[in-house]
Amino acid sequence: MAKDQKKKQAAPAKASEPKKTQSIFPLDKINFVMIGVCLLLIVLGFLLMTGSANTGDNFNNDIFSTRRTVIGPLVALLGFVLMVPAIMYKKKAAKPEPEEIIEESEDTVVK
Numbered sequence: 001m002a003k004d005q006k007k008k009q010a011a012p013a014k015a016s017e018p019k020k021t022q023s024i025f026p027l028d029k030i031n032f033v034m035i036g037v038c039l040l041l042i043v044l045g046f047l048l049m050t051g052s053a054n055t056g057d058n059f060n061n062d063i064f065s066t067r068r069t070v071i072g073p074l075v076a077l078l079g080f081v082l083m084v085p086a087i088m089y090k091k092k093a094a095k096p097e098p099e100e101i102i103e104e105s106e107d108t109v110v111k
Contacts, residue, residue, distance in 0.1 A: 027087070034086035038079045045076025 049072035054060045062068070 011012065028090060028091055031086060031089055034084065034089060038083040038086050041079030042076050043079075045072050045074070045079060048072030048075060 003034065010042075049068050051062055051068055052060055
């Protein structure tokens, strides 16, 4: 019987408090922007690596160009590497403004 009374007393207290249904999402808008930029870098790197292939009739020297063998892979790699900080980035909390320090004048004497 004592348990029933405790349950009855605890229930109205919970009912009067507003429920917090706010979900906390781990990524902010800045994270999604940074992830989008990284994805664009990755796509750009792969696009830089594209080009015509060799055919059986003639050899295409363009497959050994600097754009396809160096620049494209480096841009794609940069996109993959920067994806980690883009996901892990956490916005710094705003610092509270420092209180003004009031200096006592030298004429004031504390007794």
